[in-house]
Amino acid sequence: MMKILVLLLFLPFFVISQQSDYQLTSVSKKAITQYKKAEKAFLDADRAGAEKYLTKAVKADSRFIEAWLLLGDVYSDLAKFDKAVASYEKAIYIDPDFFPPVYYFLGRIHYQFARYELSELNLTKFLQFQNISPEMHSLAGDMLQRAVFARQAVANPVDFNPVNLGPSVNSSNDEYMNAIRLDGDVLLFTRKLSGEDNVGGNPVINEYFFTCYRSGDVWLPASEMITNWLITDNMGALTMSADGRRLYFSACGWPKGYGSCDIYESNMEGIQWSEPVNMGNWINSGQWDSQPSISADGKEMIFVSNRNGGTGGSDLWMSLMLPDNRWSRPVNLGSVINTTGNEMAPFLHPDGKTLYFSSTGHIGLGGADLFVSRRDESGRWGTPVNLGYPINTSGDEINIVVDASGKQAYISAIREGGLGGFDIYSFELETGLRPMHVSYVRAVVSDATNGLKLKADFEITDLNTTQLLISGQCALPEGSFLAALPSGKDYGLHVRHKGYVFYSGNFALKDESEISPYLLNIALNPIRSGASLVLRNVFFDHNQSVIRPESVDELSKLVTFLNENPMLRIELSGHTDNSGDEAYNKILSGKRAEAVLLFLQNRGIAEKRLSATGYGSAQPIGDNETEEGRAENRRTEMKIID
DSSP states (O other): OHHHHHHHHHHHHHOOTTOSOOSOTTOOHHHHHHHHHHHHHHHTTOHHHHHHHHHHHHHHOTTOHHHHHHHHHHHHHTTOHHHHHHHHHHHHHHOTTSOTHHHHHHHHHHHHTTOHHHHHHHHHHHHTSSSOOHHHHHHHHHHHHHHHHHHHHHHSOOOOOOEEOOTTTOOSSOEEEEEEOTTSOEEEEEEEEEEEOTTTOOEEEEEEEEEEEEETTEEOOOEEOOOOOSOOSSEEEEEEOTTSOEEEEEEESOTTOSSSEEEEEEEEETTEEOOOEEOHHHHSOSSBEEEEEEOTTSOEEEEEEOOTTOSSSSEEEEEEBOTTSOBOOOEEOOTTTOOSSOEEEEEEOTTSSEEEEEESSSSOSSSSEEEEEEBOTTSOBOOOEEOOTTTSOSSOOOOEEEOTTSSEEEEEEOOTTOSSSSEEEEEEOOGGGOOOOEEEEEEEEEETTTOOBOOOEEEEEETTTOOEEEEEEOBTTTTEEEEEEETTSEEEEEEEOTTBOOEEEEEEOTTOSOOOOEEEEEEEOBSOTTOEEEOTTOOBOTTOOSBOGGGHHHHHHHHHHHHHSTTOOEEEEEEOOSOSOHHHHHHHHHHHHHHHHHHHHHTTOOGGGEEEEEOTTSSOSSOTTSHHHHHHHSEEEEEEOO
16 A cells, blocks of 8 residues: 555656656667656556566666666566665666655665665655655655664564474464463464365365363363354454353354454353354444454453544454443544554453554554553553564564463464464563463362362452452353452452352452462352351451451351341351460450451341350461461351351
């Protein structure tokens, strides 16, 4: 498109057949005759013919400057770029000031082939000429910025040591990285394979979804994702939810679609993926919608669309999950992210604040480059930062996926020594380009008496705000759930199943920048006499018995539990570690238990159903010789009496 614009701007300089004079009065008639034939061929889009006649023209008169200029443009159109450069430079040698735009042409070609210093030199020379049109001044100025940036980026490379994931993942076909599960143990990618269409059995190249599992540090052989979907043609750009149990992808030309390509959803039901469902005419438009990325909490989707209302070719758009589980009308991410070029392949990291994407519009090293933008507390996206050389090159870098830790990144690339076509590579991301560290909790929930896995409900809340962050249900048959825990917050976890005492847990990440994942086996106790529960999210200040505000969510869940089981009587017990005077500890623990009892009474739980006891340090559950053990011992418990 840029080349066409340049031709339109400069065509009058080339097509001069109606002029009676050329740059030199000494140009031979034979050269002029050939040049006029070349002009006609050029206007008729016959580049090969134009090349033939112009070659004869400059052979007849080597100082025919107009012929050299047009020959340079013909070579450029024929992708014979070295010859184009030689022709333009020949024209400059004859008369450096005859046709200033030749410096712009040279600047563009040198930039395209990563000769950034030569690009900068020629573009600077072009901008020194007077009477340049505003349009050309803007184009050249933008290109000069790109050349300067690219030269500096190459001079200051970032750390980049990509490692091919090997034959378990890659093959002689093209493989494209799509997503990695939150725990890093499952990788989804797309592989291009030969096949037949559904109409006449004609040969086609289709993209198929593949899954690869990791065992330790080894990727096991990938296998095609098994589905019983009615249609599996013309689909790609796959991503998945943080727990790996929900897929989002684009498919083109499917029945009852809204545009050329739409975004679809499929859920894991047992061990089978459900038939894909079109995400509707708010997410999808009458145009092209593709390349979705879902947030770790499942409440945001960023995707690519060329729908009306954008700023360029393809833009990044965002839709939010509404309280009724419908998706909101998408909004454009705005001019900080989107340009008049193409923005593509968004990847929203599980930290919820870091967005990676590909762009042809932001200043880079040529083609499509990869960028990162960070969202501030007000929800505004920051100015995108180029990931640098050699992650980005003069070619097209299309997508990047970063694991939960923020350290390991994955890209698809054609590199020397690969297995064929595009392969998937991993590399350690330089510190300054990393997202915030994200831990996670992976838990298996079962019946404490028989080990049977339970389809229990779970909720994760922000302890400081009591805001519900993530909720869901354990998946059968394994009875597990997986959820993200971005650093910088303290989290409360509650797991419950009808007929069982609920589970309470917490994760203190507010003051932690990096922490190991939480791998839990949660055994729920059936509701019966003697069953107990540690209320891990009930907090008191040191040596105080006033319930802290962040305890309200936990105690409210206890109120709900007691209302759902109105025949239960419970004992509330306070416990301390063995520090200090035991008599004082017993009094303090009793006051704390009484404070919880009063909270429940104030929420409507009958006094006759409640009792409170302080045990001091008499019933430890942890080692009082360690800080971790003492922290376990400082607790409030609930026990069913009858």
